[in-house]
Amino acid sequence: WxxxxxxxxxxxxxxxxxxxxxxxxxxxxxxxxxxxxxxxxxxxxxxxxxxxxxxxxxVPAAQSPGFLRELDWSGSERINMNHEAGGGNPWHTCATSGCNKTFNAGDKCQCNDNCFKFNDCCHDYEANCQHPGPSTFCFTLMQAGSYEQTLLQDQLSIGAGIFGCSAYSVFSNQGVTLYGPQNVQTSVIEGATAVGYSSAYDTALNTAVFVNVWNKLFTENRFADYDWTVKADADTVFIPGRLVEHLRPNTEGYPNGRTDAVYVLNCGLGLHGPIEVLSQKATMLFKDGGLVNCVAWNVSDWSITGEDDFMSKCWQRLGIERIIDFGVLDEAHCGGTVSPCMSGK
Structure with missing residues (x-):
């Protein structure tokens, strides 16, 4: 045959x-x-x-989330057909990949400032990049010389993770330069970053470390220029464009980041640390004596639980309201079915 x-x-x-x-x-x-x-x-x-x-x-190519993405290393008749028929690859959108300043050669449609000139904008470029919604200041903590440094270096090179936010900072125990389209110098925090683990929950006892991180963030005060502050772990698969779609004011009940003091409750079991989202007004309350008071009040037991437990109890004690949105996090520890980026979260 x-x-x-x-x-x-x-x-x-x-x-x-x-x-x-x-x-x-x-x-x-x-x-x-x-x-x-x-x-x-x-x-x-x-x-x-x-x-x-x-x-x-x-499963139609337009379904999102779908089952797979076909790689276009050597050309594909099907990819070209889908692109021509749909005005852009069904799996590649500005909401999921973020708005970029540079041309990405591997993408059939673009989310950069020149896409109108070359007639290759993704179908949602105007909605997400020209009307980008709330601004985000994102940060992470990196252990220098660890796998986290490698992960963040790779993310920076393609503008992924926190580097797709409106602005970002990387905090670390050492001064390190991450090389990319725009190099990033880490901001060094005080104190040790090595932590133990809870015998009760098998989670990192990292509250003291993140108190130092937040204090450094408050000292630099860069977050104040943006609508929302986002803390994401270095190994969190974080797609800023998707989060921004959640944060648009008056969409699905979301408040305004500048005028409402709220945080996002991302798990039915309580706030979980892979991603923490706080409005600008709430961050200002946290900065203006809130963190210091919560440490003095001993709102959580640092020998048993981690920073996410401390943060959620502190924010509630400060009167910061919560908005429940389990759609921003998919995590096994939260009962999620972790999959290769298929959850749509």
Whole structure:
């Protein structure tokens, strides 16, 4: 049997019930390898041709989240067809990838300032980049010389993670330069950054470290120019564009970051630390005596729980209201089903 091309198309995204593979093959093989047809049939077309005998579900390329992304290393007729039909790759949007200042050669549609000139803007460029919504100041803590430094270096090189926010800072136990389109110098915090682990919860006992981080952030005061302050762990898969869509005022009940003192409760079990979101007004309250008072009040036991427990109890004690949004975090410790970026969060 011979076919000129195409019979492997679709295999990279097929999920089969193991016990049914042999039965399905017997049905579709004569359809795929039909020499009476000029190019034989592509596998997905062959499945469509036998849909009266085989039950299957085809995930459309426009579905988000979908099942896969097809890499375009050597060109793809399907990618080109999808791009032409949809005005942009279905999986690549400015909301998910962020608004960039530079051209990304691997993307079929762009989210940079020149995309109108070259007629290659993503379909949501205007909504997300020209009307970008609330501004975000994002920060993280990096242990110098650890895997966190490697992760952040990689993120910076492509403008991912916190480097897709309106502004950002990297705090560390040492002065380190991260190299990218715009180099980033870490801001050194006082005190040790090594921590133990809770015997009760097996989580990092890192409250003291993050008290130092917040104090440094308050001293620099860069956050004050932005609507929301976001703390993200270095190993959190963080997509700022998606978060901004949550934070738009009056959307899904969200308040205004400048006028309302709120934080985002991201888990039904309580605030969890991979990502913490605080309005600008709330951050100002936290800065203006709030953190100092919470330390004096002993709002949490630093020998048992971590910084997220301290923060949530402190913010509540300060009268900072919470907005419940479990859509900003997908985490196994919060009962989530962690998947390779398929949750849509």
């Amino acid at each position: 011979r076919c000129r091309h195409g019979v492997n198309w679709g295999f990279q995204g097929m999920l089969y019930r193991t016990e049914n593979i042999e039965r399905i093959q017997k049905i579709w093989q004569p359809i795929v390898f039909d020499e009476e047809k000029p190019n034989c049939l592509y596998l997905d077309n062959a499945l469509a041709a036998i849909s009266d005998r085989v039950n299957f579900y085809a």
